[in-house]
Amino acid sequence: MAVSIKSKAEIELMREAGRILAITHDELAKQVKPGMSTFDVDRIGEEIIRSYGCIPSFLNYNGYPASICVSINEEVVHGIPDKHRIIQDDDIVSLDAGVIYKGYHSDAARTLVMPAVSDEVKKLVEVTKQSFFEGIKQAVAGNHVIDISRAVQEYVESRGYSVVRDLVGHGVGSKLHEEPEVPNFVGMRRGAKLRPGMTIAVEPMINMGEYDVYWEDDDWTVVTEDGMPSAHYENTILITEGEPEILSRAEGIAL
Ligand code: MF3
Ligand code: CO
Numbered sequence: 001m002a003v004s005i006k007s008k009a010e011i012e013l014m015r016e017a018g019r020i021l022a023i024t025h026d027e028l029a030k031q032v033k034p035g036m037s038t039f040d041v042d043r044i045g046e047e048i049i050r051s052y053g054c055i056p057s058f059l060n061y062n063g064y065p066a067s068i069c070v071s072i073n074e075e076v077v078h079g080i081p082d083k084h085r086i087i088q089d090d091d092i093v094s095l096d097a098g099v100i101y102k103g104y105h106s107d108a109a110r111t112l113v114m115p116a117v118s119d120e121v122k123k124l125v126e127v128t129k130q131s132f133f134e135g136i137k138q139a140v141a142g143n144h145v146i147d148i149s150r151a152v153q154e155y156v157e158s159r160g161y162s163v164v165r166d167l168v169g170h171g172v173g174s175k176l177h178e179e180p181e182v183p184n185f186v187g188m189r190r191g192a193k194l195r196p197g198m199t200i201a202v203e204p205m206i207n208m209g210e211y212d213v214y215w216e217d218d219d220w221t222v223v224t225e226d227g228m229p230s231a232h233y234e235n236t237i238l239i240t241e242g243e244p245e246i247l248s249r250a251e252g253i254a255l
Helices: 008-031 038-051 119-136 145-158
Strands: 068-072 075-077 092-101 104-113 169-171 178-182 199-202 205-207 213-215 222-224 230-232 235-238
Touching: 008 038, 008 092, 008 104, 008 235, 038 068, 038 092, 075 092, 075 205, 075 230, 092 119, 092 230, 104 119, 104 230, 119 145, 119 199, 119 205, 119 230, 119 235, 145 178, 178 199
Parallel strands: none
Antiparallel strands: 068 075, 068 092, 075 222, 092 104, 104 235, 169 178, 169 199, 199 235, 205 230, 213 222
């Protein structure tokens, strides 16, 4: 299967999905506080998504049992919301969410910093976010996926952190996961050539320590082997004739 090129109409739907997703993340960032359970976070997130007439992309996706992935500290991604998992004041909390608007997905993640997080860990979160922006500088027509991958990896490793190898970004559209794969590290393949109308989710997952991860017994939660913290940042973007357009954003809301 080739990488799909979205029509103007499809892109318009993805803009709206992305706008609602950005609002959802912004609202979650305001509401998520120490003392809440990760289950509460999921309830709030799902309610916001549904209030816009959207469907949470992740709910029941390959059997995933919730709408928002909530991954704390050494959890990299895909943490399952849990009534007994209480957010602490020195936690970093990665929230990954997707929405479906009229059949089109948007996918984005943010890592929230609770009030007592150390400066050292805050730095990890900032570098992870910035690595996304370094990556998308290369997300221009004519480049290949590997140009994004290289930019993310070089930036992250120059700061002394490591890039998770076992999970990658992806195309997104009428399905949550489409071609091409978008690794955050340089591998053997240069990947797809970027063309206007491609929509991809760029999502660096960055570890403070080594890049190795494992899957917990729930078969979802991905955790760092060395127990050190990990951060995640993701947006859905559109390849254009010029600079990429971030689709998972809303006017008046900071990325
Ligand atoms: N947001 C994840 C990604 O970026 C997908 C989550 S899979 C789910 O690819 F099953 F947890 F929903
Ligand atoms: Co994604």
